[in-house]
Amino acid sequence: MQPLIITAALVGAEVTKDQNPNLPITPEEIAQSAYECYQAGASIIHLHVRDEEGKPTQSVEIFKKTIGLIKEKCDCIIQISTGGAVGTPVEERIAPLSLRPEMATLTTGTVNFGNDVFMNTPKDLVAFAKAMKAYGVKPEIEVFEGGMINNALALVKRGLLELPLHFDFVLGVPGGLTAGIEELLFLKNMVPQGSTWTVAGIGRHELPLANFAILLGGHVRVGFEDNIYYEKGVLAKSNAQLVERIVTLAKILGRPVATVEQARQILNLK
Numbered sequence: 001m002q003p004l005i006i007t008a009a010l011v012g013a014e015v016t017k018d019q020n021p022n023l024p025i026t027p028e029e030i031a032q033s034a035y036e037c038y039q040a041g042a043s044i045i046h047l048h049v050r051d052e053e054g055k056p057t058q059s060v061e062i063f064k065k066t067i068g069l070i071k072e073k074c075d076c077i078i079q080i081s082t083g084g085a086v087g088t089p090v091e092e093r094i095a096p097l098s099l100r101p102e103m104a105t106l107t108t109g110t111v112n113f114g115n116d117v118f119m120n121t122p123k124d125l126v127a128f129a130k131a132m133k134a135y136g137v138k139p140e141i142e143v144f145e146g147g148m149i150n151n152a153l154a155l156v157k158r159g160l161l162e163l164p165l166h167f168d169f170v171l172g173v174p175g176g177l178t179a180g181i182e183e184l185l186f187l188k189n190m191v192p193q194g195s196t197w198t199v200a201g202i203g204r205h206e207l208p209l210a211n212f213a214i215l216l217g218g219h220v221r222v223g224f225e226d227n228i229y230y231e232k233g234v235l236a237k238s239n240a241q242l243v244e245r246i247v248t249l250a251k252i253l254g255r256p257v258a259t260v261e262q263a264r265q266i267l268n269l270k
């Protein structure tokens, strides 16, 4: 099995400091959290940023500052979110790709998202895919529903995406696909051979899905974007604490954890 790539999703767009006071918000806090996760064993930092009021933003300037601070501390893989927050205009979501990060997310379809709708029209998908191609950014296909895999493969057929693809199965979002082992196996069996995949279980689903992914040869995403608890009723102290637990789990299950360079090789990053 490949070494395990751990992605740390530090901030997200929805979680607030009221929900977990340990949530990093400023570029400095985010960079420190990224560094701690890197030291703990994460190789990819899935990045959202916030404005001065703590609200989600796709500001190129804030992304640039945050990435600069992270890169001063460590050479991890930066994966910018193009998902942003529900309702962020597509042009704003695309804008930070101009920073040419190694990776960025691409959600290949629309999904209910709590009481909202996370819109990704067919036209939007083409715009994201073209921009990633133009800037040489490796996409991570965010999959909230099975049909999103088909949509990604349709973009491959049109020459807008290239195989092998890397997928992230985001399971347990209210309104999206539920977070069971059967759902995970269904998605894993849908992706073309040679693909890589990671799993992001939302809330209490984070840990069981991480276990399954480690055993099945997939990769794992953890962090406050997906889950703010360490265990039932106990808030996580930091993103790194959640990464550390995955490293321990991988050790117990006999799966080595990828270094950043190994992650780059596995994901065919240049």
Ligand code: KMH
Binding pocket: 012, 013, 014, 081, 082, 083, 084, 085, 086, 105, 106, 107, 113, 118, 142
């Ligand atoms: N905040 C969600 C609406 C991504 O990062 O690409 C979308 C999201 C996915 O977080």
Ligand code: ZN
Binding pocket: 009, 012, 013, 046, 048, 081, 083, 225
């Ligand atoms: Zn995200």
